[in-house]
Amino acid sequence: xxxxxxxxxxxxxxxxxxxxxxxxxxxxxxxxxxxxxxxxxxxxxxxxxxxxxxxxxxxxxxxxxxxxxxxxxxxxxxxxxxxxxxxxxxxxxxxxxxxxxxxxxxxxxxxxxxxxxxxxxxxxxxxxxxxxxxxxxxxxxxxxxxxxxxxxxxxxxxxxxxxxxxxxxxxxxxxxxxxxxxxxxx
Amino acid sequence: xxxxxxxxxxxxxxxxxxxxxxxxxxxxxxxxxxxxxxxxxxxxxxxxxxxxxxxxxxxxxxxxxxxxxxxxxxxxxxxxxxxxxxxxxxxxxxxxxxxxxxxxxxxxxxxxxxxxxxxxxxxxxxxxxxxxxxxxxxxxxxxxxxxxxxxxxxxxxxxxxxxxxxxxxxxxxxxxxxxxxxxxxxxxxxxxxxxxxxxxxxxxxxxxxxxxxxxxxxxxxxxxxxxxxxxxxxxxxxxxxxxxxxxxxxxxxxxxxxxxxxxxxxxxxxxxxxxxxxxxxxxxxxxxxxxxxxxxxxxxxxxxxxxxxxxxxxxxxxxxxxxxxxxxxxxxxxxxxxxxxxxxxxxxxxxxxxxxxxxxxxxxxxxxxxxxxxxxxxxxxxxxxxxxxxxxxxxxxxxxxxxxxxxxxxxxxxxxxxxxxxxxxxxxxxxxxxxxxxxxxxxxxxxxxxxxxxxxxxxxxxxxxxxxxxxxxxxxxxxxxxxxxxxxxxxxxxxxxxxxxxxxxxxxxxxxxxxxxxxxxxxxxxxxxxxxxxxxxxxxxxxxxxxxxxxxxxxxxxxxxxxxxxxxxxxxxxxxxxxxxxxxxxxxxxxxxxxxxxxxxxxxxxxxxxxxxxxxxxxxxxxxxxxxxxxxxxxxxxxxxxxxxxxxxxxxxxxxxxxxxxxxxxx
Numbered sequence: 001x002x003x004x005x006x007x008x009x010x011x012x013x014x015x016x017x018x019x020x021x022x023x024x025x026x027x028x029x030x031x032x033x034x035x036x037x038x039x040x041x042x043x044x045x046x047x048x049x050x051x052x053x054x055x056x057x058x059x060x061x062x063x064x065x066x067x068x069x070x071x072x073x074x075x076x077x078x079x080x081x082x083x084x085x086x087x088x089x090x091x092x093x094x095x096x097x098x099x100x101x102x103x104x105x106x107x108x109x110x111x112x113x114x115x116x117x118x119x120x121x122x123x124x125x126x127x128x129x130x131x132x133x134x135x136x137x138x139x140x141x142x143x144x145x146x147x148x149x150x151x152x153x154x155x156x157x158x159x160x161x162x163x164x165x166x167x168x169x170x171x172x173x174x175x176x177x178x179x180x181x182x183x184x185x186x
Numbered sequence: 187x188x189x190x191x192x193x194x195x196x197x198x199x200x201x202x203x204x205x206x207x208x209x210x211x212x213x214x215x216x217x218x219x220x221x222x223x224x225x226x227x228x229x230x231x232x233x234x235x236x237x238x239x240x241x242x243x244x245x246x247x248x249x250x251x252x253x254x255x256x257x258x259x260x261x262x263x264x265x266x267x268x269x270x271x272x273x274x275x276x277x278x279x280x281x282x283x284x285x286x287x288x289x290x291x292x293x294x295x296x297x298x299x300x301x302x303x304x305x306x307x308x309x310x311x312x313x314x315x316x317x318x319x320x321x322x323x324x325x326x327x328x329x330x331x332x333x334x335x336x337x338x339x340x341x342x343x344x345x346x347x348x349x350x351x352x353x354x355x356x357x358x359x360x361x362x363x364x365x366x367x368x369x370x371x372x373x374x375x376x377x378x379x380x381x382x383x384x385x386x387x388x389x390x391x392x393x394x395x396x397x398x399x400x401x402x403x404x405x406x407x408x409x410x411x412x413x414x415x416x417x418x419x420x421x422x423x424x425x426x427x428x429x430x431x432x433x434x435x436x437x438x439x440x441x442x443x444x445x446x447x448x449x450x451x452x453x454x455x456x457x458x459x460x461x462x463x464x465x466x467x468x469x470x471x472x473x474x475x476x477x478x479x480x481x482x483x484x485x486x487x488x489x490x491x492x493x494x495x496x497x498x499x500x501x502x503x504x505x506x507x508x509x510x511x512x513x514x515x516x517x518x519x520x521x522x523x524x525x526x527x528x529x530x531x532x533x534x535x536x537x538x539x540x541x542x543x544x545x546x547x548x549x550x551x552x553x554x555x556x557x558x559x560x561x562x563x564x565x566x567x568x569x570x571x572x573x574x575x576x577x578x579x580x581x582x583x584x585x586x587x588x589x590x591x592x593x594x595x596x597x598x599x600x601x602x603x604x605x606x607x608x609x610x611x612x613x614x615x616x617x618x619x620x621x622x623x624x625x626x627x628x629x630x631x632x633x634x635x636x637x638x639x640x641x642x643x644x645x646x647x648x649x650x651x652x653x654x655x656x657x658x659x660x661x662x663x664x665x666x667x668x669x670x671x672x673x674x675x676x677x678x679x680x681x682x683x684x685x686x687x688x689x690x691x692x693x694x695x696x697x698x699x700x701x702x703x704x705x706x707x708x709x710x711x712x713x714x715x716x717x718x719x720x721x722x723x724x725x726x727x728x729x730x731x732x733x734x735x736x737x738x739x740x741x742x743x744x745x746x747x748x749x750x751x752x753x754x755x756x757x758x759x760x761x762x763x764x765x766x767x768x769x770x771x772x773x774x775x776x777x778x779x780x781x782x783x784x785x786x787x788x789x790x791x792x793x794x795x796x797x798x799x800x801x802x803x804x805x806x807x808x809x810x811x812x813x814x815x816x817x818x819x820x821x822x823x824x825x826x827x828x829x830x831x832x833x834x835x836x837x838x839x840x841x842x843x844x845x846x847x848x849x850x851x852x853x
Contacts, residue, residue: 028553029553031554033533036534063554066555067555070538070557072537072538073496089458090457090686090702091614093457093702094616094690095615127539128456128458129496131460132458133224133260133614133620134224134227135615
């Protein structure tokens with residue numbers, strides 16, 4: 001759970017989390033809802049966030065960590081800027097999604113669960129995303145790419161994100177005030 | 187804050203009269219775009235936006251543009267349908283934004299349907315393409331033979347005759363989806379509103395009869411009468427196990443408790459299944475209505491829907507539906523001005539397959555790790571927060587309103603004696619028409635796969651169909667004529683499961699499929715009981731030895747023994763059924779397992795480590811493969827037959843893909 005980049009104690013997102021937790025007071029079984037909200041705010045769940053929720057709700061860090069480590073949706077480490085989910089549901093698998101996954105790992109030179117060296121991409125093997133009719137599919141963030149029959153398409157898809165990113169960097173460097181963006185890429 | 191107004195049934199039925207005619211015979215154009223997750227993935231959101239903007243640009247104010255759920259035919263998405271008073275509905279398929287703009291201009295403004303983009307136009311184009319290909323093929327095969335003039339004459343006559351037959355063929359091309367072979371054998375009962383109404387508008391749901399069953403329940407029926415009705419109908423849980431719903435309800439109704447809960451299980455974790463998602467995205471009010479009725483029957487005042495977070499569209503539509511139902515007084519205190527109060531809350535899952543198990547789902551709603559516990563006590567007696575709780579699956583619930591309205595005897599006229607009603611299946615894998623379909627129980631798998639699904643594409647040979655996902659098994663050719671219901675599938679060594687049907691053809695390796703499912707259960711095992719945690723892992727190790735080429739024949743017996751132990755000693759259904767894919771393939775494809783072990787070969791050429799590559803005499807010595815091989819495993823002089831060093835080769839297949847002479851084969 002150790003993170004190179006700590007989240008500051010006075011991060012404004014903690015305030016938003018508090019407002020949300022306040023509304024839940026008195027309700028039963030809120031550990032999961034709290035963690036879901038926190039992940040939505042922070043993108044992942046480092047130890048500081050666990051501690052914060054624990055202090056607010058009285059649920060022990062151990063119990064929270066038990067929950068966050070149980071469910072595959074909760075991320076204990078930061079991800080790449082774009083999350084590539086390769087659907088490994090049965091319909092996609094029988095139509096060759098393993099090859100798609102292998103190819104992506106090869107192109108980015110990372111394994112499943114890792115972040116690419118430029119920080120742009122991370123790969124996850126997703127459970128069925130429910131588009132079995134369009135198999136094999138991959139999803140980058142919320143965008144679905146269907147019928148990946150030609151593996152050469154993948155390079156083009158990745159490139160489209162890289163060039164978008166390059167354009168964004170030029171803008172942010174030019175304006176020189178978009179710290180977050182540059183930090184994300186560092 | 188939403189102000190909750192109490193609405194009597196009169197206001198609601200007014201809504202019903204008003205909008206039903208609007209839906210079926212709209213005064214102006216009604217345009218629907220299929221926008222379930224599958225439609226959106228195919229680009230329906232862009233299509234919708236294109237229609238909206240083009241209509242706005244042309245100041246078309248009196249059309250109603252609506253989103254709708256999935257009609258089930260994934261390969262035709264995005265689908266746009268146009269209704270107009272006094273005219274037949276026009277169905278457009280594969281509508282991209284460019285086509286959408288043309289449709290707005292020509293159809294909505296000009297009043298003339300764009301024939302070539304309609305279902306019929308699309309089918310005609312496909313038909314003609316096939317014809318052209320056949321002609322080109324016959325031309326090529328005749329080209330080299332000398333032809334006499336008389337022969338030419340007769341051939342041109344053939345062509346003329348063919349033209350005539352083409353005409354008659356085209357006349358028979360279906361105009362509506364329901365005329366397609368895909369729909370011929372279906373009975374769309376649960377899915378009747380999907381693809382027809384806008385799921386984000388409660389008035390459209392009410393127009394087609396939503397909440398009419400609830401009205402009857404609240405005004406005419408006692409709780410016991412509701413339970414009797416459901417029991418008499420013979421409805422069985424559609425989540426997989428097939429437990430009679432009415433009996434389950436009666437268990438919870440019997441319990442005396444201050445608080446009871448009614449839960450809808452929408453944690454559809456079975457990979458390759460999307461029935462529940464489609465129902466929630468296409469007709470969420472049917473599920474809400476059934477939950478209120480169920481709550482009334484067992485005496486619960488609070489309901490939860492536990493839905494996968496991976497289904498954002500379903501979550502969004504459920505939230506909208508719940509809000510709208512609250513506004514109309516269909517949820518909340520004193521529903522329809524009666525004494526009954528019930529409210530529903532949404533809880534999101536977080537990606538754990540085991541949470542589909544009742545007690546694990548309860549643990550998850552309680553906020554903890556989703557781990558199952560021993561039964562009994564059953565949730566009907568001791569469930570959520572220790573209170574009596576009923577958990578029903580989405581599809582089960584979607585059946586309830588129609589049973590109340592049409593009576594239990596009506597329901598029994600559909601399906602088989604032991605399993606009345608219909609079943610929704612998600613048909614996927616190696617089949618021509620993938621999609622969502624609903625058929626009466628008792629239909630054969632052959633009808634589903636070949637008549638509805640169109641069989642395996644590219645003339646490949648059918649090998650098996652997997653039912654019941656990671657808990658089910660494979661059904662082979664010789665059992666395809668079984669009448670599908672809960673009991674026959676179980677007897678055939680598989681199970682109904684939630685309704686995923688994955689078709690495999692000759693290119694699929696059954697050992698690899700067993701390995702795939704076992705890998706899934708290893709990942710998803712909650713780790714609580716030893717047989718499941720350790721057993722699945724050891725099974726996976728053996729399977730990996732087999733696909734990797736290091737296994738001994740004894741391993742098969744070990745695998746079988748381990749599987750049987752898992753079945754009897756695991757704590758919950760996940761572990762008890764985890765060995766099913768292995769045992770079922772082992773029973774029916776033992777020869778395939780043996781070939782892997784004895785001959786170190788994978789007959790379907792899937793298992794990488796067992797693939798041998800060989801360069802045949804077709805090799806012209808062009809050196810291309812030697813140059814592109816990433817590990818330099820190929821050698822040979824130019825213009826001479828090359829060789830592959832299999833000890834170095836990593837079986838990536840790059841050489842096969844790039845050989846211009848088809849000179850490299852997998853062995």
